[in-house]
Amino acid sequence: MSNNQEYLAQRQLKKGAAGWILLAGLGVSYVISGDFAGWNFGIAQAGWGGFAVAAVLMGIMYLTLVLSLAEMSAAIPAAGGGYSFARQAMGPVGGYLTGLAVLIEYSLAPAAIVIFIGSAVNELLGIDGPMVYALFYLAFVGIHIFGAGEALKVMMVISGLAVLAIIATGVVLLPEFDATRLFDIAPVASGTEFLPMGYYGVWAALPFAMWLFLAVEGVPLAAEEAKNPAKDVPKGIIAAMIFLLFTAVLVVVLVTGASGAEVIGNSAVPLVDALKMTGHNNVATMVNILGLAGLIASFFSIIYGYSRLVFALSRAGYLPQNLSLTSKRKVPVRALVYPAILGFVISLTGEGDLILSMAVVGATVSYAMMSGSHILLRIKQPELQRPYKTPGGIVTSGISFVLSLVALTGVYAYDVRAFLFTLALFVVGMAYYFLIGRNNLVATTAEEEFALLSQAEDELASA
Secondary structure, three states: HHHHHHHHHHOOOOOOEEEEHHHHHHHHHHHHHHOOOOOHHHHHHHHHHHHHHHHHHHHHHHHHHHHHHHHHHOOOOOOOOOHHHHHHHHHHHHHHHHHHHHHHHHHHHHHHHHHHHHHHHHHHHOOOOOOHHHHHHHHHHHHHHHHHHHHHHHHHHHHHHHHHHHHHHHHHHHOOHHHHHOOOOOOOOOOOOOOOOOOHHHHHHHHHHHHHOOOHHHHHHHHHHHHHHHHHHHHHHHHHHHHHHHHHHHHHHHHHHHHHHHHHHHOHHHHHHHHHHHOOOOHHHHHHHHHHHHHHHHHHHHHHHHHEEEEHHHHHOOOOOOOOOOOOOOOHHHHHHHHHHHHHHHOOOOHHHHHHHHHHHHHHHHHHHHHHHHHHHHHHHOOOOOOOOOOOOOOHHHHHHHHHHHHHHHHHHHHHHHHHHHHHHHHHHHHHHHOOOHHHHHOOOOOHHHHHHHHHHHHHHHH
């Protein structure tokens, strides 16, 4: 076995751990906590009408992005997801920048979510703070270390409970819906009944509209563990997106229409408050408990996502190579543990909203890069085998490219600090690449990297 093959043999994930249903569950799990809270603060920024416009724009952005990713993940089924696509389309610098953007999103999001978990646990049990954060990181990183298939099944159960809570809320609130309550926020000087804060409000509400779909793009990170990546990943990510569009409409329309835009725009727990206001206290208690399941589902699945991205970046040499070593169970233990320690330290700031806004900046940069990768691959490599083709081709990815840049400016409109702090992280990350990372690349091109992986897999299969 050559040195390259020996190197890659120590860095193998478990093949066939996930079919398309588990991958769709993973996509829903990434996002589901956003349906319980966070999105509603966009109503405070823009009124219901303004937020509805923002949510439709972000729904279009994510749908077009997902359709673009479905094509690339079928053609390039690697654990790096967006990094792997950009590496093939733009070379090592573009690949690393895309990977860095996703890494910023996926390492910051669990730190923010664990703060929200702490608040939820405090509501139920009266305890919060670093001990709660540490326990959740330890428990769920531990389950991931046990094995990918097992972790995805546990995640599916937790996500199912969260989805049950959202559907129950929708069923109970449907008879309480009153369209006039959607427009009970008084307009400012330049506003209207539909857009009470004017067009600026729509702009500032874009980051909150993203919370309804944020992180669904992580499904391709499971490509190397899928049973049939060319079919399972596109099917899984598209199914997840369709389901998330349904739950987004459910919460944005029914929850607000049942209790009023002004109340929901300022609520820490909008589903629970809407149920309490309409007299459904027992359902509210159940949803409060299952809302914690939603937060846990997103926390749990994003840990999975960052570990596979760190694994792929490390295996390619962009990050320290010992981070991609896998255990006997084919799990990248170090890629799970080290970012968890970093996330825990970040969570000690207690600044959940700021951290999540920074994650959104990383996300929007990665969306622009991934959409650009789809366009470049269509132009530069028309002969690439594409088992699934994006409807609309580069027009579709062009829409997601433009909307992702608009969404990026929305974070600036809402919170300049988040924008600047994340920019600083990009500067540090790119400095690392130019000073260290680029000198340690395992392969000079993406094609060479995939050829080495394929050869290593063949050697292991025949051993």
